[in-house]
Amino acid sequence: xxxxxxxxxxxxxxxxxxxxxxxxxxxxxxxxxxxxxxxxxxxxxxxxxxxxxxxxxxxxxxxxxxxxxxxxxxxxxxxxxxxxxxxxxxxxxxxxxxxxxxxxxxxxxxxxxxxxxxxxx
Numbered sequence: 333x334x335x336x337x338x339x340x341x342x343x344x345x346x347x348x349x350x351x352x353x354x355x356x357x358x359x360x361x362x363x364x365x366x367x368x369x370x371x372x373x374x375x376x377x378x379x380x381x382x383x384x385x386x387x388x389x390x391x392x393x394x395x396x397x398x399x400x401x402x403x404x405x406x407x408x409x410x411x412x413x414x415x416x417x418x419x420x421x422x423x424x425x426x427x428x429x430x431x432x433x434x435x436x437x438x439x440x441x442x443x444x445x446x447x448x449x450x451x452x453x
Contacts (some may be wrong), residue, residue, distance in 0.1 A: 343449030
């Protein structure tokens with residue numbers, strides 16, 4: 333069965349960095365685009381970033397552009413999100429999601445359980 337398991341969340345200071353990972357199993361990881369999304373307390377789900385199945389192109393929400401970097405290692409079936417220059421407004425539960433297609437179509441069929449990121453001094 334498909335599994336997406338996020339890790340790497342935690343507490344960071346403003347201006348700090350964290351690296352999230354999403355370990356995928358149960359499907360051909362290299363055949364599908366992947367995305368990160370987040371949900372802040374009391375707010376709706378926000379798409380953060382997406383990446384093509386082969387990693388050839390990436391997309392970012394304006395709120396994280398220039399600070400976050402999405403990447404993937406298809407040999408390790410793992411998706412990453414490098415988060416730099418963190419802000420308190422980045423505090424959220426971060427999810428990885430499997431796209432329906434090899435390119436980011438923003439339609440997802442599987443989600444991980446999420447990893448909490450808290451940015452506070």
